[in-house]
Amino acid sequence: MPKYPMIDTHTHFDAPTFDHDRLVQAQKAYQRGVRHLVLVGYLQTHFERLYTCQQALSATPLQDVSDNKEQVPKAHIALGLHPFYIDQHTKAHLSDMECRLNAKRPLAIGEIGLDTYTDAMKAPDMFAKQKQFFKAQLDMAVAHQLPVMLHIRKAHAEALAILKAHSYDAHKLGGIAHSFSGGEQEAKAFVKLGFRLGVTGQVSNPNAKKLRRAIVAAVETYGTRCLVIETDCPxxxxxxxQQAQEDLPASGQSPDDEWQGVSAHNRNVPANLPWVLLSLSELLDVTPEVLAQQLWQNSCMALKTSWTYPTNESL
Ligand SMILES: [Zn+2]
Incomplete structure (x- = not known):
């Protein structure tokens, strides 16, 4: 497979399902072109895990630069309280986040937003709490001038209404609508507000017709500058x-609550990011070379960074 420099803008690479082979997986990702990855927060009780994971990856030996085998992508942290786990969040968690933001500036705030996937989450009190936490974290993003990573599922209209009324300006601060799942109009509405759409491996599924149409429609209006890619692993x-890994033994199953269903053979890894790039390249009929460079630039704009695009020599 040819290699292109990439940024994995959304991962949960700190999840326990990677504890037994995280370093190997990080090296594999680097070998396939992944140069940066973002560890995205979702529960206050797991914030420490993000730092532990980041440290473990930065402690990797880099003595022999000519030998890429030892190298791993640079890991960055986003801190946020995820709407899906709204029943577990407390005011104290927001205060803890505020302290952490003051102590050490993360790359972004995320993932935050609204999610009414289950009936329980549609309950008025739960949805009201989601909105309250979403707005509180948008306030923090404005106060600290940080980009946000949005998680919006089955609540696009409500999320757009909040964003339009809020002083958070994605044109200025950046931001990503992660694992975008809405329709054409919603895709364009988020881009119009200044967000970039996060595309996952779902784009590789020919049956994901609504998603593929939404991406194509957004690109027709705004060009490929409105997209970034992510694995959202695991x-x-x-x-x-899914097909290629079917024969692998199901070792390393996560004991953690949120990824109980993710066994080793259907676990996503950062090294799979090239598949997202290639599927998107095919869908949009843009060469992977051109698209990779554009996506790199888009990620830097969305995350307000200026990471240098590696040249072919350093790949
Ligand atoms: Zn996520």
């Missing part, structure tokens, strides 16, 4: 990897 395994 979720969102690209379809080609």
């Amino acid at each position: 979720d969102m395994l690209p379809i080609m990897c």
Whole structure:
């Protein structure tokens, strides 16, 4: 597979399902072109895990630069309280986040937003709490001038209404609508507000017609500058990897609550990011070379960074 420099803008690479082979997986990702990855927060009780994971990856030996085998992507942290776990969040968690933001500036705030996937989450009190936490974290993003990573599921209209009324300006601060799942109009509405759409391995599924149409429609209006890519690992395994990995033994199953269903053979990894790039390249009929460079630039704009695009020599 040819190699292109990439940024994995959304991962849960700190999840326990990677504890037994995180370093190997990080090296594999680097070998396939992944140069930066973002560890995205979702529960206050797991914030420390993000720092532990980041430290473990930065402690990797880099003595022999000519030998890429030892190298791993640079890991960055986003801190946020995820709407899906709204029943577990407390005011104290928001205060803890505020303290952490003051102590050490993360790359971004996330993932935050609204999610009414289950009936329980549609309950008025739960949804009201989601909105309250979403707005409080948008306030923090404005106060600290940080980009946000949005998680919006089955609540696009409500999320757009909040964003339009809020002083958070994505044109200025950046931001990503992670694992975008809405329709054409919603895709364009988020881009119009200044967000970039996060594309996962779902784009590789020919049956994901609504998603593929939404991406194409947004690109027709705004160009490929409105997109970034992500694995969202250990979720969102690209379809080609589902088949390729079927024969592997199911070792390393996560004991953690949120990824109980993710066994080793359907676990997504950062090294699968090239599949997202290639599927998107095919869908949009843009060469992977051109697209990779554009996506790199888009990620830097969305995350307000200026990471240098590696040249072919350093790949
Ligand atoms: Zn996520």
